[in-house]
Amino acid sequence: EVQLVESGGGLVQPGGSLRLSCVVSGFTFTGYAMSWVRQAPGKEREGVAVIYSSAGTTYYADSVKGRFTISQDTAKNTVYLQMNSLKPEDTAMYYCAAATIGPFLYGATLPPDYEYTSWGQGTQVTVSS
Numbered sequence: 663e664v665q666l667v668e669s670g671g672g673l674v675q676p677g678g679s680l681r682l683s684c685v686v687s688g689f690t691f692t693g694y695a696m697s698w699v700r701q702a703p704g705k706e707r708e709g710v711a712v713i714y715s716s717a718g719t720t721y722y723a724d725s726v727k728g729r730f731t732i733s734q735d736t737a738k739n740t741v742y743l744q745m746n747s748l749k750p751e752d753t754a755m756y757y758c759a760a761a762t763i764g765p766f767l768y769g770a771t772l773p774p775d776y777e778y779t780s781w782g783q784g785t786q787v788t789v790s791s
Contacts, residue, residue, distance in 0.1 A: 664688035671785030682743040684758030695761040700754035709772030714765040748789045758782040
């Protein structure tokens with residue numbers, strides 16, 4: 663059974679940091695595109711970051727460039743999202759998602775939602791003073 667389980671969300675003050683984790687089971691994500699996607703109340707889902715696991719290539723949404731870092735630990739089958747300098751507008755449910763696509767299909771653009779074949783249940787991030 664394929665499972666993606668996120669953790670690490672919580673309440674943090676503006677300017678603070680959080681690290682999200684996504685533990686993958688049921689498949690080895692080598693060869694996949696692993697992404698973090700977020701959705702705020704009343705808003706559409708937004709791709710935040712993607713890592714193409716074989717090459718280690720990463721891309722980010724403009725809204726998080728320079729503040730967020732996506733990484734992977736293939737030995738632990740885990741993907742991380744380090745979030746620094748958090749802002750209230752980063753408040754959202756954050757989901758981990760997997761797609762069987764390579765890095766040349768979308769270039770520096772984050773893959774659209776329909777490409778993802780597996781999703782986690784999400785972890786809530788709230789940035790507030």
